Amino acid sequence: MRDLTDAFVELIRRSSTDLPPDVERALQTARGVEVDGSAAQGALDTILENVALARENSTPICQDTGTPIFYVYHPEGWSTRKLREQIRAATAEATEKAYLRPNAVDSLTGENSGDNLGGDAFPTIHFEEVDGDELIVDLMLKGGGCENVGAQYSLPNTELGAGRDMQGVRKVVLDAVHKAQGKGCAPGILGVAIGGDRGSSYYGSKETLFRSLEESNPDPELAAFEEQLTQEANQLEIGPMGFGGETTVLGVKVKNMHRLPASYYVSVSYMCWAYRRRRMVVRGDETIIE
Amino acid sequence: MTKLTLPIPDDDIHALQVGDPVSLSGIIITGRDAVHKWMIDTFIKQTRKPQGDDEAVYAAIKPILDGGAIYHCGPVVSGLDTGEYAFVAAGPTTSIREEPYQGDVMRHFNMKAVIGKGGMGDKTLAACGEVPGVYLHAIGGAASLIAQSVKQVRDVLKLDFGVPEAMWVIEVQDFPAVVTMDSHGGSLHAVVKEHSTKILHELLEA
Numbered sequence: 001m002r003d004l005t006d007a008f009v010e011l012i013r014r015s016s017t018d019l020p021p022d023v024e025r026a027l028q029t030a031r032g033v034e035v036d037g038s039a040a041q042g043a044l045d046t047i048l049e050n051v052a053l054a055r056e057n058s059t060p061i062c063q064d065t066g067t068p069i070f071y072v073y074h075p076e077g078w079s080t081r082k083l084r085e086q087i088r089a090a091t092a093e094a095t096e097k098a099y100l101r102p103n104a105v106d107s108l109t110g111e112n113s114g115d116n117l118g119g120d121a122f123p124t125i126h127f128e129e130v131d132g133d134e135l136i137v138d139l140m141l142k143g144g145g146c147e148n149v150g151a152q153y154s155l156p157n158t159e160l161g162a163g164r165d166m167q168g169v170r171k172v173v174l175d176a177v178h179k180a181q182g183k184g185c186a187p188g189i190l191g192v193a194i195g196g197d198r199g200s201s202y203y204g205s206k207e208t209l210f211r212s213l214e215e216s217n218p219d220p221e222l223a224a225f226e227e228q229l230t231q232e233a234n235q236l237e238i239g240p241m242g243f244g245g246e247t248t249v250l251g252v253k254v255k256n257m258h259r260l261p262a263s264y265y266v267s268v269s270y271m272c273w274a275y276r277r278r279r280m281v282v283r284g285d286e287t288i289i290e
Numbered sequence: 291m292t293k294l295t296l297p298i299p300d301d302d303i304h305a306l307q308v309g310d311p312v313s314l315s316g317i318i319i320t321g322r323d324a325v326h327k328w329m330i331d332t333f334i335k336q337t338r339k340p341q342g343d344d345e346a347v348y349a350a351i352k353p354i355l356d357g358g359a360i361y362h363c364g365p366v367v368s369g370l371d372t373g374e375y376a377f378v379a380a381g382p383t384t385s386i387r388e389e390p391y392q393g394d395v396m397r398h399f400n401m402k403a404v405i406g407k408g409g410m411g412d413k414t415l416a417a418c419g420e421v422p423g424v425y426l427h428a429i430g431g432a433a434s435l436i437a438q439s440v441k442q443v444r445d446v447l448k449l450d451f452g453v454p455e456a457m458w459v460i461e462v463q464d465f466p467a468v469v470t471m472d473s474h475g476g477s478l479h480a481v482v483k484e485h486s487t488k489i490l491h492e493l494l495e496a
Contacts, residue, residue: 039309039468039478042311042468043429046429046432046435046466047429047431047432049432049435050429050431050432050433050434050435050436053434053435053438054379054433054434057434059366059378059379059433059434059437060366060378060379060433060434061379061431061433061434062379062381062430062431062432062433063363063364063365063366063378063379063380063381063433063437063454064364064381064383064433065366098366098367098368098378098379100366101364101365101366101379101453101454102452102453102454103454105452110324110451110452111452112451112452112453112454112455114452114453144383144384145383145384145407145408145430148384160494161494171494174490174493174494175490175494178486178487178490181408181409181479181482181483181486182407182408182409182430182479182482183384183386183407183408183409185407185430185431232493235489235493236486236489236490236493237482237485237486237489238482238486239482241407241408241427241429241430242408242409242478242479242482243427243468243470243478243482244478244481244482244485272430272431273431274431
């Protein structure tokens with residue numbers, strides 16, 4: 001089996017320093033929508049300037065390089081044990097190279113491990129065996145500011161008048177955006193999972209964030225719902241950084257999951273504008289970072 | 291653009307209004323969750339006895355914070371192995387977590403400016419009126435850009451809190467921010483929240 005440690009370091013570097021093109025285009029569009037000379041537009045100008053600078057200098061877009069979340073889709077025959085070792089070695093190396101901030105803190109002692117390795121769950125690595133002969137690795141760096149404003153609702157929710165239907169889902173999602181205000185580094189991107197249990201629902205809400213902002217949901221009903229939620233969230237006029245303005249979210253991604261008859265969870269993962277995610281594809285001897 | 295130099299005189303603070311863009315120069319200190327808790331427990335409420343280098347660190351930061359600024363930031367720093375530190379990425383972290391502590395910290399140290407993101411609440415706003423002080427909003431996530439305004443790392447204190455949580459004593463030049471809470475009771479965050487709450491209720495009833 002090939003040693004992919006260096007490729008993983010490069011995947012981390014690109015994720016941390018080079019914002020994906022779909023996100024940058026969405027930020028540029030948002031800049032054009034804001035009122036000239038407004039604080040909202042000023043914030044987006046600074047954001048876009050920073051994106052270009054980070055790419056040019058190969059330095060982190062945001063100092064909170066977050067939880068590294070890896071999804072590895074491997075064909076039959078790869079050793080997930082070895083891949084895990086290589087990902088962990090690459091994470092430590094990327095930290096040493098200052099592509100990542102040391103972020104793994106022991107919850108009991110408060111001690112920072114210094115190399116982004118902490119127990120089995122930091123970084124987060126998911127493995128799934130797939131058909132075909134390509135190894136695909138998706139990485140997202142999700143910072144703490146936006147993670148803290150994520151929310152999970154159990155429907156019905158009396159306070160919001162939210163029942164177990166799409167109207168109810170709509171209400172709790174808008175409530176989550178309102179509660180977040182600018183604290184999750186708006187304009188954000190929402191990953192929403194409907195259904196699942198508490199654990200799978202939150203995972204689902206993160207997994208849906210790997211979809212491109214420019215790709216609409218294959219389910220026409222959910223595609224329309226995503227569009228509606230984006231428009232209505234932006235009517236709140238929280239704006240970039242919470243300064244007030246037209247752009248509160250850049251997009252919404254919804255995932256439908258089966259649930260128990262007794263449960264109806266809606267999980268909202270808020271991703272900041274620094275929407276750092278990259279995909280690496282290993283095909284034979286070739287390694288491509290998309 | 292208003293230029294501010296540390297330490298900031300009261301007149302300069304009073305002249306600032308919500309919405310004013312500022313550029314800040316001088317020596318500031320980073321401090322976030324662990325630092326605020328340490329300040330309150332050890333020196334302000336004194337529920338914990340000073341130990342180790344606590345007294346020495348307190349003596350070192352006191353003159354810098356008098357008329358000075360604290361920056362809610364956990365930076366990416368290079369040169370950790372050599373001690374030749376440089377800021378690589380240094381945007382603000384979410385300030386609201388320090389809301390229980392910030393007002394008392396401002397009063398205790400006569401601190402004039404709190405730099406962060408996302409805004410703070412009524413307790414901090416009250417302290418801005420009394421000290422007087424301001425809340426300066428930096429652009430969240432603009433870490434590479436902001437790091438360029440950090441000219442020198444003068445010192446690091448409490449590195450045992452970890453790199454993000456340590457107190458980094460830094461010299462900044464033309465650090466860009468916007469006043470979102472002023473010494474006259476004004477808060478952009480309160481205004482945006484009230485406005486968005488009204489719209490939310492309309493949307494929920496629709």
